[in-house]
Amino acid sequence: MQLQEYISLRPYNTFGIDVAATSFLEINDISDLEGIEADTKKLIIGGGNNLLLTKPVDALVLHNKLKGITVEKENDTHIWLRVAAGEIWHELVLYVVNKGWGGVENLALIPGTVGAAPIQNIGAYGTEIRETIDSVTFWYWSEKKLLSFSNRECEFGYRDSIFKNQMRDKFFITSVVLKLDKVPKLNTSYGAIEQELAHMGVTEPTVKAVAYAVIHIRTDKLPDPAQIGNAGSFFKNPSLSKSSFDKLLAMYPKIPFYPVNDSWIKVPAAWLIEQCGWKGYRIGDVGVHTKQALVLVNYGHAHGQEIWDLSGKIVQSVHERFGIQLEREVQVW
Ligand SMILES: Cc1cc2nc3c(=O)[nH]c(=O)nc-3n(C[C@H](O)[C@H](O)[C@H](O)COP(=O)(O)OP(=O)(O)OC[C@H]3O[C@@H](n4cnc5c(N)ncnc54)[C@H](O)[C@@H]3O)c2cc1C
Structure with a gap:
């Protein structure tokens, strides 16, 4: 073009x-x-x-707009797919679950392209893409050639990778190799997946059934950008050291939390924002979603700067009340 x-x-x-x-x-x-x-x-x-x-x-x-899916290699237990970066993530998930391969079913309906997925290590329903990524291939501007990083070299973290840090602005991801399970191990313990499977009448879940359970739950919960402008979760869920968390728990016994490991505890940013009274807030065409405090919205003709300014006020008020510094998940230009 x-x-x-x-x-x-x-x-x-x-x-x-x-x-x-x-x-x-x-x-x-x-x-x-x-x-x-x-x-x-x-x-x-x-x-x-x-x-x-x-x-x-x-x-x-x-x-x-890079397109194409090819089989890189396979054995009795796994298949390695090379997927061009411009493929739509959710369409890939449907392709994979229809084949009966496991690994990405909990990540159904996350909007976006395959190439962007490793950058923030997309995750949902107890799964992150780092669990299935074998390697990431990218055009390296300074050397004008394709290079690949193994899973380890991608330095994945919670909504984070080397591509957001040392490699920032130095690359264009062209394809991703996913290692998928031919003998899937399902993870249905997170959120309402089990309830949804029961509601669907599924007694022996498959990867496809899990993907559809996730699709149903997400469709009910998340605002559709086609209806109302948004970028999903605007902030990351903060992780607190055990000692900081214990102090907070003493003050707010109802605070929800998820242990990350023995030393770190994650708290939902949505809860913190809601406690500060932002849920449903609106000024002009900018606001905080009425049902999801983590989602900032454009009701029509908002300027990006107005959304940025609102996010700053939220960060400030959460810090003043809880002493927690929220980090933005969304990439800002
Ligand atoms: C309704 C909604 C729900 C969401 N739910 C989730 C969720 O559950 N979990 C989750 O993790 N995320 C979620 N997100 C965020 C989003 O879906 C992911 O971040 C997704 O990976 C973005 O893909 P994209 O192609 O739209 O990236 P873009 O928004 O186009 O780009 C994101 C960043 O990556 C860079 N980039 C994109 N492609 C490339 C490339 N090929 N090479 C180099 N840099 C590139 C861009 O420059 C930008 O900095 C949600 C978003 C929405 C709107």
Whole structure:
């Protein structure tokens, strides 16, 4: 596709923020990346589901449309799929569960592209993509060649990876290799999956049934960006040391929590935000979702800066009340 100039990015971000990009290029083939210089200012967009645009994008926008799924190798227990980065994550999940392979069923209906998934190590319902990623291949701007990182080299953490840190702005992910189970081990213990399976009348769950249980639960719970602009969870759930958590628990005995390990405890950011009275808050076209305090929304024509400002007020009030510093999950331009 030809380079386009001064186009609106509104259709390319799920917040529905209307800012212009100086130039815009669709990436349909790896060769489209070869002529782009390392020092060119760029913004890569997949589905735009985790992006807040606060100002015009004075950079080259690269819209990832790389497609294709191939079998890399297989044995009796596993299959390794190489998936091009522009494939839609949820469509891949449906493809995988229809084959009966396990590993990604709990991640059904997470919006976005396959290439963005390792960047923040997408996760839901007790599973993270790091559990199935074998390797990530990317175009490395400074050397103008493809490189691959093994799972370990990706340095995955909670909504985190090397791609958000040391490698920031140095790469374009072109494909991901997933190692999937031919003999799936299901994880139905998280959230309401078991209840939903019972509701569906499933007595012997399969990967497909688990994926559909997750789809039903998510459809009920999460606001659809097609109806109301949002980027899913705006903040990460903070982890507290055991001693900090114990002090908080003494003050707020009803605080929900999830132990991460013996030393760290995670608390839901949504609960903290709700306690500060933000749930359902609205000013102009910007607000906090009425049912999900973790989701900031654009009711129509909000500016990205207004959403950013609201997020700052939330961070401040949670800090003042609980002494906890919330971290934004959404990527900000
Ligand atoms: C309703 C809703 C629900 C959500 N639920 C979840 C959830 O349950 N769990 C979860 O983890 N996330 C969730 N998210 C967040 C989002 O789905 C994920 O972050 C997803 O991976 C974003 O994919 P994307 O293609 O839209 O990325 P984009 O928003 O387009 O990009 C995100 C970031 O990655 C960079 N990037 C994208 N593609 C590439 C590439 N190929 N190479 C280099 N850099 C790239 C971008 O520059 C940007 O910084 C949700 C979002 C929404 C709107």
